[in-house]
Amino acid sequence: MSDRQTGGAGTGAPAKLLQPLTLRDVTLRNRMVISPMCQHSAVDGFVQDWHIVHYGKFALGGAALVLTESTAVTSDSRVGIADLGIWSDDHIPGLRRLADFAHQHGARFGIQLAHAGRKAFSEPLWEGGRALTPEALDATGLTWRRVGPSPIAASSEWSTPEELTRAEIHDIRDAFVQAARRADAAGADVVELHYGHGYLLASFLSPRSNQRSDEYGGSLENRMRFAVETAEAVRAVWPEGKPLFARLSCLDGTEGSWDMDDTVALALALKAVGVDVIDCSSGGLTEETRRSNVPRGIGFQVPFAEEVRRRADICTQAVGIILTPEQAEEIVASGKADLVALGREALRTPYWPAEATRALGQEDFSAWPMQHRDWLSRRQTVLNRLLSEEN
Numbered sequence: 001m002s003d004r005q006t007g008g009a010g011t012g013a014p015a016k017l018l019q020p021l022t023l024r025d026v027t028l029r030n031r032m033v034i035s036p037m038c039q040h041s042a043v044d045g046f047v048q049d050w051h052i053v054h055y056g057k058f059a060l061g062g063a064a065l066v067l068t069e070s071t072a073v074t075s076d077s078r079v080g081i082a083d084l085g086i087w088s089d090d091h092i093p094g095l096r097r098l099a100d101f102a103h104q105h106g107a108r109f110g111i112q113l114a115h116a117g118r119k120a121f122s123e124p125l126w127e128g129g130r131a132l133t134p135e136a137l138d139a140t141g142l143t144w145r146r147v148g149p150s151p152i153a154a155s156s157e158w159s160t161p162e163e164l165t166r167a168e169i170h171d172i173r174d175a176f177v178q179a180a181r182r183a184d185a186a187g188a189d190v191v192e193l194h195y196g197h198g199y200l201l202a203s204f205l206s207p208r209s210n211q212r213s214d215e216y217g218g219s220l221e222n223r224m225r226f227a228v229e230t231a232e233a234v235r236a237v238w239p240e241g242k243p244l245f246a247r248l249s250c251l252d253g254t255e256g257s258w259d260m261d262d263t264v265a266l267a268l269a270l271k272a273v274g275v276d277v278i279d280c281s282s283g284g285l286t287e288e289t290r291r292s293n294v295p296r297g298i299g300f301q302v303p304f305a306e307e308v309r310r311r312a313d314i315c316t317q318a319v320g321i322i323l324t325p326e327q328a329e330e331i332v333a334s335g336k337a338d339l340v341a342l343g344r345e346a347l348r349t350p351y352w353p354a355e356a357t358r359a360l361g362q363e364d365f366s367a368w369p370m371q372h373r374d375w376l377s378r379r380q381t382v383l384n385r386l387l388s389e390e391n
C-alpha cells in the first residue's frame with residue numbers, strides 16, 4: 001500500500017484529518033480550518049472584492065471552515081483601520097456573500113469577533129506593523145480609542161489606554177452580542193471570540209495588564225469575568241445549533257502573568273457557558289512577549305491544544321507552524337487536537353487542504369471544485385501514462 005493509502009501517519013487507518021467533525025448541528029467536512037488573518041483591505045469595515053477572492057479561494061481549496069480575520073465589534077476597536085467590521089447591520093450583506101460562497105463550495109464559514117482594546121489601530125505589517133500614533137489617528141478623522149482594564153500601555157510604542165468603566169465593559173459585552181446576532185444574520189456557521197494576542201479580552205486576563213480593584217480585576221475569577229460573561233451573553237443569542245469558538249493565548253510567557261493552569265481554568269469556565277472549541281494560540285500581551293515569549297518551532301503551540309483538550313475535556317484547535325499533511329494528521333490522530341488551523345501555509349498554498357486530502361489517501365480529485373475535478377483527473381491519467389512510458 002502506498003503512503004497515500006495509509007493515511008500518511010503510517011497507521012493503515014483512514015486519515016483522521018479527512019474525517020468530518022460534527023459540532024452541535026454543524027458538520028465540518030474535515031479537520032482543516034483557515035486561521036484568522038487580518039487583511040487590512042476593508043473600507044469602513046465593509047467586505048471588498050479582495051475578501052471575496054481571498055476567503056473564496058480557501059473554500060475552493062478544500063478547507064472545512066474558513067474563519068475571517070479579526071472583525072471589529074465596534075468601529076473604534078479595530079486592530080487596523082482597514083479591518084473587517086461587524087458593528088453595523090450594513091455590514092451583513094457583504095459578510096453574507098462570503099458565507100454564501102463558502103457554502104456553495106462545501107465549506108463552513110466563521111467570523112472572528114474582536115475588540116483590539118489597548119492595541120487598537122496598528123499599521124498593516126507591510127507598512128511596518130507599528131502602533132499608529134495619536135496624531136496620525138487624529139489626522140484620519142476617525143473616532144478612535146485605546147481602552148483597557150487599567151491605564152497600562154502594551155509597550156512604549158503604544159499610547160496609554162483609558163481605563164474602562166463598568167458601564168463601558170457592559171457596553172462592549174453587548175457589542176459582541178450584537179455582532180453575534182449579525183454574524184447569524186450573515187449566515188455564519190461559527191463565531192470565534194478573539195480572547196488572545198493581548199487584545200481587549202486578553203488584557204483583562206493577565207494581572208500584568210489588569211490591575212483593577214473591582215469585580216473585573218484581582219483574583220483569577222475576577223479577571224476571567226469579562227471573558228466568561230461575554231461568552232455567556234453571546235451564547236444566549238447565538239443559535240443553539242451553531243458552535244462557538246474562543247481563541248486564547250494559552251501562555252503569554254511572562255513571569256507571574258498567564259499560564260497553562262489559568263488557561264485550563266478559563267477553558268472550563270467557557271465550556272460551562274457553552275463554548276465548544278478552544279483555539280490554542282499564545283503571546284501578544286505586550287510587544288516584548290510578542291517577540292520572545294514562547295520559543296517558535298514546528299507545531300510549537302500543539303502541546304497547548306493537547307493539554308487544554310486533556311485537562312478541560314473540550315475540543316481544541318491547534319495552530320502555529322503546521323506545515324505538512326502528515327504533521328496535521330499526527331496532531332488529530334493522536335488526539336492532541338480536534339482541528340488544525342492553517343495560517344501562512346494556506347496563504348502560500350490555498351489548496352493545501354485539497355492537496356492534503358490526496359496526500360493522505362483519497363486518490364481522486366473530489367476535494368477540488370466541481371469545475372476542476374475532471375480536468376485534473378484526466379491530466380493525472382495522462383501524466384501517469386507519460387511517466388510510466390519514461391520508466
Ligand SMILES: Cc1cc2nc3c(=O)[nH]c(=O)nc-3n(C[C@H](O)[C@H](O)[C@H](O)COP(=O)(O)O)c2cc1C
Binds near residue numbers: 035069281319345
Ligand atoms: C497575515 C496574518 C494576519 C493575522 N491576523 C490574525 C487575526 O486577525 N486574528 C488572529 O487571531 N490571528 C491572526 N493571525 C495569526 C494566525 O491566525 C495564526 O495563528 C498564526 O499565523 C500562526 O499560524 P501559522 O504558523 O499557520 O501562520 C494572523 C497571522 C497572519 C500571518
